[in-house]
Amino acid sequence: MVLIPSLTQVQLEILRLAKENPDETLQLSFESPVMGNGEPPTHNxxxxxxxxxLGLVEVQQSCVHCGISQFQQQCWLEYCSDLELPSIYAWELWRKEFIASQDGSATLISPGEEFEDFSYVWVQEMEFRAVQPG
Known part of the structure; x- marks a missing residue:
């Protein structure tokens, strides 16, 4: 009997991209908050x-570094793309919406209260490829 794994929509999309490009490695970046004693994540x-x-992908390369959240910066730039001159008021509105959008998430990464004060996060960059059935 063949076991069909239960994957999330995000995992299915990642696997689809990897299968469409079997000769290439795909790159992903994951951000996680800097917490506790400030140690970087040691696991995938x-x-x-x-x-x-599940034997669907294999990691070719992985590295972790600390930096300012690129995800927050991209969300902020999209939010204020129609504004001629973004203000602290726009920042406060965006910040509240951004935090609310993470409701239910296991890890919360909150931008600072000061204008364009993005969070420092651990950035885990990975290169991986789909495993071809033998």
Whole structure:
């Protein structure tokens, strides 16, 4: 009997992209908050680890560094793209919406209260490819 794994929509999309490009490595970046004693993550993000455990993908290369959240910066730029001169008021509105959008998330990454004060995060960059059935 063939076991068909239960994957999330995001995992299915990642796997689809990997299968469409079997001769290439795909690159993903994951951000996580800098917490506790400030140690970087030592394990793969759960999203990818589940796919590794199922034998669907293999990681070619992985590195972790600390930096300003690119995800927050991109969301902010999209939010204020129609504004001629973004203000602190626009920042406060965006910040509230951004935090609310993470409701239910296991890890919360909140931008600072000061204008364009983006969070420092651990950035885990990975290169991986789909495992071809033998």
């Amino acid at each position: 993000p759960l999203l990818i680890q589940e796919m590794i455990d």
